[in-house]
Amino acid sequence: MILVLFIPILLMTAVVLMFTFNPGKKKRAGLQGKAGLWMLYGYTFILLLSAAAYLLLPMEGVTSASEAEANHGEEQFPYFYDIFHTGNIEELPDEWVVKQWTLNFDRDELVLEAPENDINVVNIFVEKTSDLEGTIEATFYQTPVSVNGHSVEKQYHPSIQVQEGTLEIYPSNIVQLRYRMFQTEFPFEQFTGDKDQRWGQSVTGSDSALYIKVPEHIQVRSSPNTFNMVTP
Amino acid sequence: MWTMSLTEVQTVDVVKKQIGYKWRAYTGVFMSLVIIQLLGVLFSLNGSGSGGYGRTGYDIMVQYFSGDIIIVFTIFWGFLTALLFTTRAYREDDFSFITNRTSSTISTILFLFVISVIGGFTSLLSGYLLKVLTYILFPEGKTLLISNPEGPGVWIMGLVSVVLIIFMFSSIGYLAGMMIQWNKLFLILLPVLLFGSMTWLAQSGVMVGEYFYQFYFQEKNFILYVMKTIVSTTGLYTFAAFISNHLEVKK
Numbered sequence: 001m002i003l004v005l006f007i008p009i010l011l012m013t014a015v016v017l018m019f020t021f022n023p024g025k026k027k028r029a030g031l032q033g034k035a036g037l038w039m040l041y042g043y044t045f046i047l048l049l050s051a052a053a054y055l056l057l058p059m060e061g062v063t064s065a066s067e068a069e070a071n072h073g074e075e076q077f078p079y080f081y082d083i084f085h086t087g088n089i090e091e092l093p094d095e096w097v098v099k100q101w102t103l104n105f106d107r108d109e110l111v112l113e114a115p116e117n118d119i120n121v122v123n124i125f126v127e128k129t130s131d132l133e134g135t136i137e138a139t140f141y142q143t144p145v146s147v148n149g150h151s152v153e154k155q156y157h158p159s160i161q162v163q164e165g166t167l168e169i170y171p172s173n174i175v176q177l178r179y180r181m182f183q184t185e186f187p188f189e190q191f192t193g194d195k196d197q198r199w200g201q202s203v204t205g206s207d208s209a210l211y212i213k214v215p216e217h218i219q220v221r222s223s224p225n226t227f228n229m230v231t232p
Numbered sequence: 233m234w235t236m237s238l239t240e241v242q243t244v245d246v247v248k249k250q251i252g253y254k255w256r257a258y259t260g261v262f263m264s265l266v267i268i269q270l271l272g273v274l275f276s277l278n279g280s281g282s283g284g285y286g287r288t289g290y291d292i293m294v295q296y297f298s299g300d301i302i303i304v305f306t307i308f309w310g311f312l313t314a315l316l317f318t319t320r321a322y323r324e325d326d327f328s329f330i331t332n333r334t335s336s337t338i339s340t341i342l343f344l345f346v347i348s349v350i351g352g353f354t355s356l357l358s359g360y361l362l363k364v365l366t367y368i369l370f371p372e373g374k375t376l377l378i379s380n381p382e383g384p385g386v387w388i389m390g391l392v393s394v395v396l397i398i399f400m401f402s403s404i405g406y407l408a409g410m411m412i413q414w415n416k417l418f419l420i421l422l423p424v425l426l427f428g429s430m431t432w433l434a435q436s437g438v439m440v441g442e443y444f445y446q447f448y449f450q451e452k453n454f455i456l457y458v459m460k461t462i463v464s465t466t467g468l469y470t471f472a473a474f475i476s477n478h479l480e481v482k483k
Contacts, residue, residue, distance in 0.1 A: 008275060012268055012305060016312040019264040036259025040350070043266045047357035054360040057367055057376070122288055147285075147292055150377050156289025174291050180370075181377040182363045183280075183298040185356060187390035187397075191454045206287040 080143060080207045084125045087232030089211055092141060098208075099157040101138040107165045110136070110214060112222040114169040122158050123209045124169065124227040128216045136167065137213040145205040147179060158210065169210065243335050250339035251346070257325070258343075261313055265351055268309045269358045272302030276362050277369070295374070297366050299359025303394055306355040307401045314344050314402035318409030318472075337473045344402045352395035356387075389454050396461040397448065403468035410475040 019036070083091055114124060122140075138160055145152040152175075159172045212227075214220060220227070280300050285292040316322065317340055367376070411418040430440045451457040 008271070008305070009308070011271060012308055013312060015267045015271070016264045016309060016316065019260040019267065034256075034259060036262040037256075039266050040259075040262035040354075043269075044354060044357075047354060047361055050361040050364045051357055053364045057364070057378075142288075145287065145290060147294060148377055148379070150375070152290075158289075171289070175289055177290060177292045178372075178374045179292075179294045179377050180279075180366070180372070180374045181294050181296050181379070182366075183296050184379050185299045185303060185359050185390065186449070187303065187356070187394040188386055190393060190449065190457070191389050191452055192386055203285045203287065203292055206290055208288045 081123060081209065084123070084141075084209050084211060085228065085230065087125075087127055087230040089139075089141070096141045096143060098140045098142045098155045100140075101136075101160050103136045103138070103160070103162045103167070104134060105136045105162060105167075105214070105218070106134050108217060109165060109219045109221060111166040112169070112212075112220055112226055113166055114222075114226050116171050117169065117226070122169070122171070124212065125209060125230050126212045126214060126220055126227050127230040127232065128218070128220075129213050130216045132213055132215045134215070136162070136215075138167075139211045140208065141211065142208040143205040145203070147177065147203050148181060150179075152177060152205075156206075156208075160210075167212070243332075243338075246335045247339045247342065250335065251343050253325075254339065254343040255346070261347055262350070264313070265306070265309055265347070265354065268305050269302050269354060272299070272305040272355075273358060273362045273365065275305075276301045277366060294377075297363055299355065299362055302358040302362065303355045306351045306394075307398050310344070310348055310351055310398040310402040311405035313347065314405035315409040315412075317344070318406060318413050320413070323413075333477055334473075337476050341406070341469055344406065345399055348399040348402055349395050351398050352391060355398075356391060356394060393454070393457060393461075396458065396465070400448075400461045400465045400468070403465045403472070407468045407472040407475075410472040410479070414475050414479055 083089060112124070112126070114122070117124075140157045142155065142157075154175045154177070156175045157172065159170045161168050211230075220229075276297065276299065279295040280298050281296045283294045283296070285294075322340075323336065408418075408422055411422065433440055448457070448460060451460060
């Protein structure tokens, strides 16, 4: 393994020795002459062409992580989950509503099951309300996701269904996002303060919560720690 | 009024001629630069890093491409080239002119500065070559993101910083080379002393490599960075010149 790390160093040493270390004058003039200079001129020309071509590539610009956070309202709502705990969900922007369900339910007891909600947990909040009768309302909220400042359009939401007095919450298909990022070189970032985020520690958003409203008289049962009861 | 003496004029003239001579004669330096940067491009085609992020409902993977490896290769090229310039064959080349040790050393250092500027400029541009090649060769269905230097000011600062760091590493190479020319034992002693002391100090909690990295590569203040690299480079070249004079005496 260590040897693999040395391969580039050995290669470079070999190249420099082969082309630079050429002390005999005759040899130098014969083998290389002006070839090295022409090689440099040609290479520089190709590099300049590349720089011009690069500007024409169709790419998504990115903003800094702090800008992205500001754009996505995380500064405005730093205590995302507190809002759910207090039941003040009307304070949240409408854009954060990813999906809503209205489900018929005419029983007195609701069993809430979220069997696969243990990795990348969806926080579930339940509020009893006198505004509902014969139905359950569920709303999935999510703060907008951005990757290195690029807004992600694809949204995720869990699957919900009611079966014989049981409200089942399952994770749905994971949204797979694959990016190639053309990054600025380190000397450009050394003095601009972006270096701390060099390796893209700037995936923002995707705080999520499932807010369920049930009629006041319904008893909600589940295994421990499945949901948080909201008392507005 | 400041005037130059005849000896100074002659030295400046000789140095100029020697730089011109080196530019025409040492074209292998440019060949090795181009090949090393192309090697850097090749090594970077698979990406210079990647990051995976798991969020509720999301599996995010970002593959990063930048010319960082090319720049690191170029820094190493500066070090090696300077080291080779201290070999007897190169040093004796200068004596085809009417010269002395001082003008020979000055012309070599100035030539190393010139090639550091070329190396720095082309290494930064190579990043664009890498990105365009990646775009053409791997047209996958991944979304392409880009972060660019914000404005010409940042680009110029980046250029200055990379030129200075290549030049500084060339001074390290030049000093190491001079020490080896002074006494061949240094060929073994230098790496042993360097890595030995680093390991020994690391055991006492002093991470020299980390300190070096922080001192130069994490300096956020541009002026301070320029001062640090220039002072270090000047110190290293002065020491190398001092050894060079002793080489002459030894001979």
